[in-house]
Amino acid sequence: MATITDQIAEEIRVCGIVQGVGFRPTVYRLAQDCGLCGEVSNDGEGVLIRVVGDRDAINTFIHRLETEPPPLAKIESIHRYPYTGDRSFSNFTIVSSQSNKIRTKIAPDAATCPACKREIFDPLSRFYRYPFTNCTHCGPRLSIIKKLPYDRKNTSMGGFELCGECQQDYEDPLNRRFHAQPVACHFCGPKVTLERGDGKPVTAHMFSMLDEVDAVCTLLQRGQIVAIKGLGGFHLACDATNEEIVQKLRDRKHRPDKPLALMARDINIIEKYCFVTAEERKLLESSAAPIVLLRRKTNLKDSIQNQIAPCVAPNQNYLGFMLPYTPLHHLALRRLEIPIVLTSANFSDEPQCIDNAEVQTKLAKVADYFVLHNREIVNRVDDSVVRINNNRLQILRRARGYAPAPINLPPGFQDKPAILAMGSELKNTFCLLREGQAILSQHIGDLENALAAEAYQKTLNLYLGLLEHQPSAIALDLHPEYLSTKLGKELAETNNIPIYSIQHHHAHIAACMAENGLPIDTKPVLGIALDGLGYGEDGTIWGGEFLLADYRSFQRLGTFKPVEMIGGEQAIYQPWRNTYAHLKAALGEDLPSHMIDLKLGEFLDQQPLKLLDQLIEKKINSPLASSCGRLFDAVAGAIGICRESCSYEGQAAITLEAIAEDYLLNYSEEIEPYPFIVKKLEHPLFSLEPRPMWSALLADLRQNVPVGMMAAKFHFGLAEAISTMVERLSFETSFHQVILTGGVFQNQILLTQVRDRLMSKNLDVLTHSQVPSNDGGLSLGQAVIASAKLEEE
Template identity: 45%
Template sequence: MLLAKKIVVSGAVQGVGFRPFVYNIAQQLGVVGEVYNDSAGVVIFVQCTHTQFKQFLFRLKSNTPALATITKIKTKDCQIEKYLDFSIAQSRSGEVATRVLPDASICDDCIDDITDKNNRRYGYPFTNCTHCGPRFSIIKKIPYDRKFTSMACFTMCEKCQQEYQNPNDRRFHAQPNACSNCGPQLQLTNSKGQDIATDKIIAKTATLLKQGKIIAIKGIGGFHLACLADINSAVAMLRKRKHRKHKPFALMAKDLKMVQKYCQVSKAEEVLLSSSAAPIVLLTIKNNTLSSQVAPKQKKLGFMLPYSPLHYLLLQQFDTPLVLTSGNQSHYPQIIDNQQALQELGGIADYFLLHNRDIVNRLDDSVVQVCAENTRLIRRARGYAPTALPFPNGFEEYQGLLAVGAELKNTFCLFTRTNAIVSQHIGDLKTLESYQDFMRNIALYQRLYMTNIQRLACDLHPDYLSSKYADNYAQTNNIKLSTVQHHHAHIAACLFEHGKAIDSEKVLGVVWDGIGLGADNSLWGGEFLLVDYLSFNRLAHFEYTPLLGGDKAQSEPWRMAYMYLKQHKIAADTCFSGKPTAEFDALLKSNLPLNYTSSVGRLFDAVAYLLGICTEKISYEAQAAIELENMANECLTTKRQTAYEFELKKAKNHTHIDIKKLWVAILKDLKNKVKNQDIAYRFHLSLAELLVKTVLQLQQSYTFDTVVLSGGVFHNQLILKLVSELFESIGNITLLTHSKLPCGDGSISLGQSAICIARERKYEQ
């Protein structure tokens, strides 16, 4: 008996060779029908026997293309049509349920093509196939077809068209398919945009880099500034021109062997480096013979491998890595346009390696590290975004939600009909250009996923630009706006990431970060919260300390150190020689209103200052904390170290953590000439032990068996490692941490989304 079935496949199934995969299954089984893309995913019509249909479904779920992910397969009966064979039909539109795929690193087959002198794509820097190449960076709308990408202006030559139409070719329906005869082309110019080469452009670019020149290179998701990492004068000049005093530069090596020359690389780190996402991986330095200007005062280097044919071909010219840092000015978005690059980077780069394929969507390089046996994302962008997260139980049917995230390390989150979509890293909303990029991306995601905004969520802080955007949008469109406390959002994001249902039991959330507006209008950052999606109860926190100078307290660590000691009446005047302490003493006596914080991030700053780190100003966020961790990792006698003491003081409704004993002990160690690295390690150990001690004490009064860690402080590998080991030794507490999203503010938007939906669901009940 002949069956007629319609099959709808949802997930990451467009732009990955899924239709030819389906076509070949049908050919092998003798099934007739058709397959096409639409906005719901991949739609298949088949006519066959019952046995053929069972085999077809089995093969559909097995051995899927490398980049494909199936989340759902729906089948239903339909009318028999007069199909004579099986074909791939034109794409159609409709309600969006499919995913937009991240860009994928060049595959081994394409590397073979561009390095084979007998291959027609030999040396072609825009080679790709269905297994690799640009996706999100070139797409304007879905379905993912060439006409909706920045490849639309390039008409395929006869040979490329034949590949594109051949179901047995790996370039079958590869939307960016091209060759040197019909595809994008390179251009090498001086800083005025004048051509300086018409052939052998990659080789000539390499020659300039070997001469110590700085070159702006247009990549997949934006421009980079490049120089050779072993030419000290070039790296120093790049720092000077970019006004980037200390923040480490990223590196690109031609292969894994080169990375291993400079850094220790574990198996897990090797997998990350070689993955299709090809992120920057933070690795422990083994042999740093590169310029000291690459990563001043660091114990780690950030390495990535070539992820595009252009990068691969260029890196083969060198025996040392390239510095490859974002092509932008500080606090501004990465540049993606040729003319803008020439205008804004002309004072930094000596030459420009350009191409004529437009970058539609800006994507910074992702940054990851491995800690406590898991991948930890620090910046989630190229290669990872826009990955969709499935809805845990209870979150279904709440589409049309936009959560706009935090002020720093901004991402936003869009709830579509089937998934939570967290945007790529947008960055810090400190400039008009960054804010405009934020708004442009929101409009893009609405267009890509055909989602109308019906619900809005933002941070409790009214002065965040993201919050102001949400408030204006809500008023303009008459939409209810849900404001969400920053640290509550941190924990909710981690719960959602782990698939916890909307009505899950309460957990103890530990959130340590820089600053977030608290429910009492103070600036929180060292919190122990009893949390579910709907609400939170603040059980414990670090003591409040004034922020002297407001925002300046975050960039000048001495201010926090002075205030902590002053608050506890600990004399240490010699530590603040030359600082305007008299002005602050007068300010404190004036009874003028001050901002108070419980931030663990600011505690790190203060300890770092006392140990001689960042004694004037920091030049990038978390610099003092990063250098303090590096110092702690120099401690050679960790097994004999003991923790400093903290005092847990019970207040009316909560516990507050008094840190006077910490300061007394650190100053005593300094007086006794204890090594700074030993003090730094003891501080980290103390925080880890304090965290666990506080959790166990709270467990005596409150019911929970799961602890969730979130906040930027837990990017600190040493802290996370020590805490994880301590909880493992206890054994009866489940510890949840982030691995799919950053533990910092890059996950805030997802948490805002989850809390907003939980509130709406409660209201409906």
């Protein structure tokens, strides 16, 4: 037994995601177990603990705190200091939050935990069938927060006064609902209402239902389209096995082709339709509960009665599935033996609706019924989209469940001034860099849309206010016409702070460097950035780039041969324009002879080619682009995939990949890659040219080679060409690490083929995992480049 003189007093500072996740109750329990006296509180920096007790007991307490944190907590640092204040603690207590400078982190929204799920299906529980059941281990966080610290009064739950029983749970340190800010029950919490799209009343005799949420199941079974208010926005739901209903949803939503997300009651239903690996299952069942892209099973006619409607994901080998992640979802799907479509409630390219009145007005002719509730969604948060590649997580859209959890930056970025990075025009996120961490916003969307641009400004202002972020510099994309660039310049001018204009592909490469832990002073790496387009330093459009880069600068060593984008943005949505431009650039005067007796030639003959030639010749709305994405479009158009039009960016390339993958899975013939040329231009620039590829592809068209074979030969040929380019560049300069980045590297065949080829050359190949390789990760790269440059200056 330690005497009073053996006791010491310490103040312990814990930083990270430690608020709103049940951290203080854990501290309380562990302190009692270790026989310590003292107190614990939240403040702007995280959690502050003061303890008095035996030195060994305090050491044990710290060790258990590190090894037994709550499920949603993420401890980033624990600092211990001697405590010289009042030591007259008679026990251990939890005290009220303190206000000071905001340094703590906002936790992402979390899927329903197993304990809460058990309660909503337990008739003896007071949370039985309550659709907003939560505890400190699950429930809304980012979507309801208005300001820090994360206390109930600072969330959209502030207007719901706790009943006696919930208040008791909330105040009991040993209850898992202790200080769970959204805690509520049937008596004191938000309520669900069910309304018809046509405004007519809903009556009880219309359904055989337990409650409004149970009615959702009946409506979906009857072929209705239902708008459901979820955690971070509204979704549109319907029976995923009913082709007519899914097509009706597409028509009403104006989304003709882009794949639709699916939700199923449990993993067993998902496994009827898709292959699910152990890693994928873990993702589906995680607290993030993202949409996971899963390989679909084929030839199911004999083994399953209700097949997924073909128009859910046309011409795709993968389905995007998620599991229920709120009690409302669990309750609504309880009786459903089939998957449902669960896609964002909006018109194509617009932000997801989050307001009751907005969704009823805007989507009155889209949804047959509306499931509403009276808990405000403060922050719009889309569903995250992920996949597993080579046993590694690959995030395609970082939102619910992941954002805004901070990303720890590599050595050298600690103690640097705060940075704000504005992101790109498409798939926008912004990034706040401070104290060695990057906080990326959730996916905002494409800022070309006015409503998305409005949501961007609102979300940006919220983050800056929430985190009291005062940047020393602002990082922008080099493109002068991006809305994010213009807004960033306005902010910089208003606050009299410097701006850093960051080249698009340099930012892609830096983002991958940062998430892979390369220090601030790392030696230059070879970054291969392949995407649709990005503004180049020479004023042209880049998109197939080989850059020798560090965090401060880059040198362009290689590029895809630039080809005109005839009609500018029109070329993104009409692949045949790229086909014609590439064929003309590759074959020139020989083009007509190559087109004889080809269906492709017949198609092109029907287009206004003389007008297109004039546009190219006079350089009217036909910018040169070294875009890898447009090369994919050109090849797809040539072999008859989405030739005339696409309804969303990248559709032709995605379909081309799916067809190539089908061929690779079903045939064992040796694939002979299409040839490319690596050509030396002015020092130090090399060019990757597709002229021989086009000659070989047209010859295959004449021989009626299967489309899948041509698609596979193109993928293998491009991977081989990239590998050859890297080898040629290695003779000219020194590098040991290669970065693969940009939206094109979401293509699984290309990513795998390039990575394997480069690794066989003993190169260290780095890819994305924490942030998307597409423009959703761009703001991270902008932020670290600006930080490195600011330090240098």
